[in-house]
Amino acid sequence: MMVAGESRNVLIVLANPEPGSFCHALANAAYRALTAAGHSVELSDLYAQGFNPVAGRHDFTTVADPARFHYQSEQAKAAREDGFSAEIAREQARVRKADNLILIFPLWWGAAPAMLKGWLERVLAYGVAYVDGARFDTGLLRGRRAMICVTTGGTPERFSPQGVYGPIENILYPVQRLGLEYMGFVTEQPFVAYAAPRVSGEARQQMLAEFGEKAVAMAALDVDPYQPPCHPLDLVEAGAWSRS
Ligand SMILES: Cc1cc2nc3c(=O)[nH]c(=O)nc-3n(C[C@H](O)[C@H](O)[C@H](O)COP(=O)(O)OP(=O)(O)OC[C@H]3O[C@@H](n4cnc5c(N)ncnc54)[C@H](O)[C@@H]3O)c2cc1C
Numbered sequence: 029m030m031v032a033g034e035s036r037n038v039l040i041v042l043a044n045p046e047p048g049s050f051c052h053a054l055a056n057a058a059y060r061a062l063t064a065a066g067h068s069v070e071l072s073d074l075y076a077q078g079f080n081p082v083a084g085r086h087d088f089t090t091v092a093d094p095a096r097f098h099y100q101s102e103q104a105k106a107a108r109e110d111g112f113s114a115e116i117a118r119e120q121a122r123v124r125k126a127d128n129l130i131l132i133f134p135l136w137w138g139a140a141p142a143m144l145k146g147w148l149e150r151v152l153a154y155g156v157a158y159v160d161g162a163r164f165d166t167g168l169l170r171g172r173r174a175m176i177c178v179t180t181g182g183t184p185e186r187f188s189p190q191g192v193y194g195p196i197e198n199i200l201y202p203v204q205r206l207g208l209e210y211m212g213f214v215t216e217q218p219f220v221a222y223a224a225p226r227v228s229g230e231a232r233q234q235m236l237a238e239f240g241e242k243a244v245a246m247a248a249l250d251v252d253p254y255q256p257p258c259h260p261l262d263l264v265e266a267g268a269w270s271r272s
Pocket residue numbers: 044046048049050051052053133134135136137138139178179180181182183224225226229232233
């Protein structure tokens with residue numbers, strides 16, 4: 029257990045193609061606030077890295093079945109045999125090292141950009157981030173904390189219960205609940221920069237300050253990253269987890 033006050037490893041995953049975007053400003057604000065507070069921060073700027081979001085055989089140096097591409101089976105084999113491509117292995121190492129994960133992205137058609145969706149699919153792989161039966165409070169990434177930071181074009185009114193888009197919690201549910209929490213992360217309330225292109229410059233400065241504080245506040249909380257006693261897939265075969 030790492031208690032409050034200790035230094036944390038924080039991974040920021042950023043998915044916006046424009047270096048001058050407000051998403052980048054938010055990432056910089058968190059980076060500066062966290063490093064000033066004594067934490068170590070790594071940034072995966074997915075567009076800048078040229079990350080490929082499309083899943084396929086190029087994810088692997090190993091092959092489970094050359095005749096039929098079953099993605100989770102290929103991920104399981106790669107997890108056992110160190111068979112992920114260099115790009116995926118690098119990102120997985122960053123996730124393993126992180127006590128806190130922060131995802132920063134603009135809302136595009138009510139969801140994360142395909143770039144980030146692809147990162148989730150390819151990096152948080154079967155055998156690495158989850159296996160059969162180990163989910164939520166037994167998820168492989170349990171003991172870590174995560175937070176979503178999203179920018180929107182729409183105003184808060186559009187995201188109210190009566191608004192045309194509905195509550196932001198509903199929109200973020202697939203990433204927050206079926207992604208991060210499924211894998212064991214304890215999640216913070218999302219940080220939402222509503223109507224980022226429409227608000228005043230002062231309002232944006234306020235958002236940057238608030239987000240920096242929120243990132244530092246998360247890093248001040250206890251974490252206890254899970255270290256499996258053996259390979260997670262051995263635990264599946266031994267029936268350590270219920271599949272229900
Ligand atoms: C394909 C697509 C689908 C979309 N779907 C939706 C949707 O479903 N729902 C919805 O609500 N919106 C939607 N949008 C709008 C989108 O969510 C917003 O355009 C986006 O969230 C804005 O965030 P950004 O980081 O791209 O900001 P930007 O547009 O890059 O920046 C916003 C403003 O911040 C300024 N800025 C940059 N850096 C700083 C700084 N350091 N300090 C102060 N100001 C700064 C910029 O100059 C700009 O004026 C969609 C957009 C696209 C392209």
